[in-house]
Amino acid sequence: MDWKRTREPAGAWHMTDDLHAEQGKGDPFAAAIRATRMSMIITDPRRPDNPIVFANDAFLRLTGYERHEVIGKSCRFLQGPKTDKSAIAQIRDAISGEADLSVDILNYRKDGSTFWNALYISPVSNDKGELQFFFASQLDVSDRKRSEHRITADKDRFEKAVKERTAELEAALEAQTTLLHEVDHRVKNNLQMISSLILMQSRTASDDNLKRSLSTMLERIEALSTVHRRLYQSKDVSKFDVSDFARDLISDLLTASGRSEISPTLDLEPIVIPAEKATPVALMVNELVTNALKHAFKEKPDGTRSGRIGIKMSQPDGHLNIEVSDDGVGMADANGDASFGMRLIKSLARQLRADIEWRDAGPGTRVVISMPNGPQQKGNQS
Amino acid sequence: MIGPLKVLIVEDEALLAMELESLVEDAGHSVVGWATSLAEAKDMVDSTRADIAFVDIHLTDGPTGVDVAEYIGDRKNSMVVFMTANPKRIPDHFAGAIGVIAKPYTMNGFTSALRYLQEGVRRPPPTSERPAGFTLSPAFETVWAPAT
């Protein structure tokens, strides 16, 4: 319905209730408006206070008033204390500006109850463009408003709940992180204490065999310490860079121990393994490197025990390959399988599902390890 | 030969202090004192002369190792190296310290750190390789290990 552009002769609207109610009776157009279920009124802005000059039955049903109570009155009686002031201002502006307007406004019935009114106001002018009336229709949209309110309230409640839950989770994470740091701190300190105990004990040992045993034990503990230090230095404690570990190990075992006559060859791709594999891999590499240092190089006439030691790490698809090699005496007369070091290496290999092989490198020994390492584990140099 | 170092140990764990003392002496240096708290460390700093202090962050009276470093730094009578299992506790400016030896360190790791520090204190910058587990503070990084 496009009421806005209505250009009825002014007289048509004079067939209204307060004027000549009977005159409109034969007019099907007026009859339709009287009978429609849509609440409608017409006001006369040319009279003081823009009073209602026509109201259909639907309007009376909606508002609860009798016709004689509304005709001649300003629509103001529909407003009440909770009516939005800005909606009222919009209506005022539309009337004074002779503009049409669509607005949702809280109105009051005669009995004081309220309803949401989707109000539509439109000015009606005559042929000369002079303002004659305002036409207004009212639609009770209380149900829609209620569900709008419910949705807004639900949304607010939901957002609040999400915020609360987020805060809880953040606090829990914070507590977990603190705990992790605390545990990490203790583990590191304890590893340091264990090393200290072994070191101090070996200093007082007079027996050379015992000294050697303790020093082998210290090396193993220190390999674990290095794993732990490296693991918790990185941002992601679930990943472990074996190549970095190998570098630390070699620098620790060679450069620092003063065995400068042994030259290391490192060929290390950055390789990341899951943290749970870090310890067995590190222990295995430690055993192989210390074995080469201890057993491969025989004393020369000048008293030195020089030679080359090599560590190579690569990851062809889905596998981690580690090679520890030396150019020493080889393992032909190794007294092998019963010794603890060898058993440890083989057991760790089994744990890691690794294939391990000792090859004659002529001269020296090349130990080749190959184990599955998920294809998703990409090297990471950070 | 460059001169040996006089070392102050600030460490609340007796066993670790004992071990450090042995390692320091094995390397030909001497230990001038052992403190376990901020107060003890202050007394010792005021009454002895050390070339370098190894300072744990967590002492008997709490995380006061940084305060020890600041106290030493104010008096400028010794250099400081932190030794801690929790390097994240060290402030970004390192309270003037040279760097940090992360625990758990290895025997060789500590010994080579000593050699490196001896060079750095006596004849800076150090020439030997920086040991694994030793991190320089940003300030010393620019002086001792400028990017080439």
Ligand SMILES: Nc1ncnc2c1ncn2[C@@H]1O[C@H](COP(=O)(O)OP(=O)(O)O)[C@@H](O)[C@H]1O
């Ligand atoms: N790289 C190597 N070169 C020469 N011999 C080796 C090498 N690795 C191991 N061996 C020999 O294998 C033996 C067993 O090694 P291991 O089980 O680690 O015992 P341990 O190191 O305690 O002697 C060693 O005693 C040594 O004779």
Ligand SMILES: [Mg+2]
């Ligand atoms: Mg062995």
